[in-house]
Amino acid sequence: MNDAFDTADHRHAQRMARKKIVIDDKKAAATQARGVVVLHTGCGKGKSTAAFGVLARALGHGQTAAVVQFVKSRADTGEALFFRDHPRVHWHVMGAGFTWETQDPTRDAAAARAAWEQAVHYLSDDTLDLLILDEITYAFKYGWLDAPEVIAALHARPPMQHVLLTGRAAPPALIAAADTVSDIALVKHAFQAGVPAMPGLEF
Amino acid sequence: MNDAFDTADHRHAQRMARKKIVIDDKKAAATQARGVVVLHTGCGKGKSTAAFGVLARALGHGQTAAVVQFVKSRADTGEALFFRDHPRVHWHVMGAGFTWETQDPTRDAAAARAAWEQAVHYLSDDTLDLLILDEITYAFKYGWLDAPEVIAALHARPPMQHVLLTGRAAPPALIAAADTVSDIALVKHAFQAGVPAMPGLEF
Numbered sequence: 001m002n003d004a005f006d007t008a009d010h011r012h013a014q015r016m017a018r019k020k021i022v023i024d025d026k027k028a029a030a031t032q033a034r035g036v037v038v039l040h041t042g043c044g045k046g047k048s049t050a051a052f053g054v055l056a057r058a059l060g061h062g063q064t065a066a067v068v069q070f071v072k073s074r075a076d077t078g079e080a081l082f083f084r085d086h087p088r089v090h091w092h093v094m095g096a097g098f099t100w101e102t103q104d105p106t107r108d109a110a111a112a113r114a115a116w117e118q119a120v121h122y123l124s125d126d127t128l129d130l131l132i133l134d135e136i137t138y139a140f141k142y143g144w145l146d147a148p149e150v151i152a153a154l155h156a157r158p159p160m161q162h163v164l165l166t167g168r169a170a171p172p173a174l175i176a177a178a179d180t181v182s183d184i185a186l187v188k189h190a191f192q193a194g195v196p197a198m199p200g201l202e203f
Numbered sequence: 204m205n206d207a208f209d210t211a212d213h214r215h216a217q218r219m220a221r222k223k224i225v226i227d228d229k230k231a232a233a234t235q236a237r238g239v240v241v242l243h244t245g246c247g248k249g250k251s252t253a254a255f256g257v258l259a260r261a262l263g264h265g266q267t268a269a270v271v272q273f274v275k276s277r278a279d280t281g282e283a284l285f286f287r288d289h290p291r292v293h294w295h296v297m298g299a300g301f302t303w304e305t306q307d308p309t310r311d312a313a314a315a316r317a318a319w320e321q322a323v324h325y326l327s328d329d330t331l332d333l334l335i336l337d338e339i340t341y342a343f344k345y346g347w348l349d350a351p352e353v354i355a356a357l358h359a360r361p362p363m364q365h366v367l368l369t370g371r372a373a374p375p376a377l378i379a380a381a382d383t384v385s386d387i388a389l390v391k392h393a394f395q396a397g398v399p400a401m402p403g404l405e406f
Contacts, residue, residue, distance in 0.1 A: 040249055053258075060286075102219075183247065183390050196236055
């Protein structure tokens with residue numbers, strides 16, 4: 001080890017020591033352990049998959065969880081096949097399918113309302129650690145659900161319960177009401193280059 | 204049902220029928236089933252969690268997968284506890300911890316190189332369906348790995364293998380080489396409001 005490397009090493013150590021102080025201070029200030037409302041929105045890939053990753057984490061820590069899918073109508077997705085028989089997971093595929101497939105707004109609206117009734121049940125269950133409302137934002141877009149009604153129910157939920165909502169174009173009021181919001185931008189997708197939805201990756 | 208509603212219903216049906224044609228055409232054009240390189244980057248929450256959601260999906264479809272964690276040094280995260288004993292998962296916690304915690308760049312660099320050697324092993328294994336290189340981008344930032352070396356290995360991998368890379372500030376060459384890229388922006392995080400990292404949500 002020569003002197004130049006020692007000096008670079010030393011500078012790195014000083015920089016990292018300063019960074020550690022800043023991060024440790026922030027950690028010390030974060031003391032309000034409580035349930036968190038997380039929202040994954042945007043047009044990129046990863047909104048629902050990140051929810052399922054959180055589900056795996058929660059189950060890894062022994063928590064109980066429920067998933068209500070507002071749009072998907074298939075029970076043979078990889079996520080459903082993997083999670084639905086887990087003893088601490090309640091899995092509900094409540095959607096009627098994409099609205100351009102059903103072409104039946106009355107049926108779509110009824111499916112969304114039924115999914116919301118299922119969600120309301122869990123939002124008053126203080127034994128549930130994590131509730132995932134997958135693709136719920138589409139229900140706002142089409143007017144099947146009102147954001148104020150959903151936000152009121154989120155506020156009234158058990159204080160340690162985490163709720164994770166996904167879907168494109170979340171209404172501003174929902175973004176304001178959430179504690180953690182990620183906006184997942186589509187930089188590019190293999191589908192645009194002619195690759196079909198691949199099992200495991202996309203469903 | 205009155206006439207006004209009938210008309211709105213009819214317009215909805217026409218709009219959805221047009222949308223279905225556009226989407227069906229795109230689906231018909233997507234015929235190149237092959238392995239896909241997916242990259243989750245950006246500063247928001249969801250990069251690694253979306254990778255673990257994809258892992259659940261892949262396992263749900265009976266696929267085999269490997270995970271190499273380039274930074275994390277803990278084997279007691281929710282994701283590790285949940286997935287590591289699954290018979291079709293190979294789980295490798297290879298990191299030395301955050302560089303501001305270790306304050307030892309020589310050790311960090313050696314850990315990153317060892318993680319990459321593990322990754323290279325899987326990149327030549329055509330029985331592996333999915334490889335997750337979690338937080339690999341930090342190795343580029345600190346100069347522990349060269350992007351061209353990694354990109355060359357991605358190009359030479361088995362043609363049906365999916366690879367998913369995560370981490371902030373991905374180098375432009377890696378973004379160019381990936382098939383699907385999501386940029387996950389931090390809109391807000393509960394940590395900023397004083398909520399500590401919660402088990403199940405953050406680890």
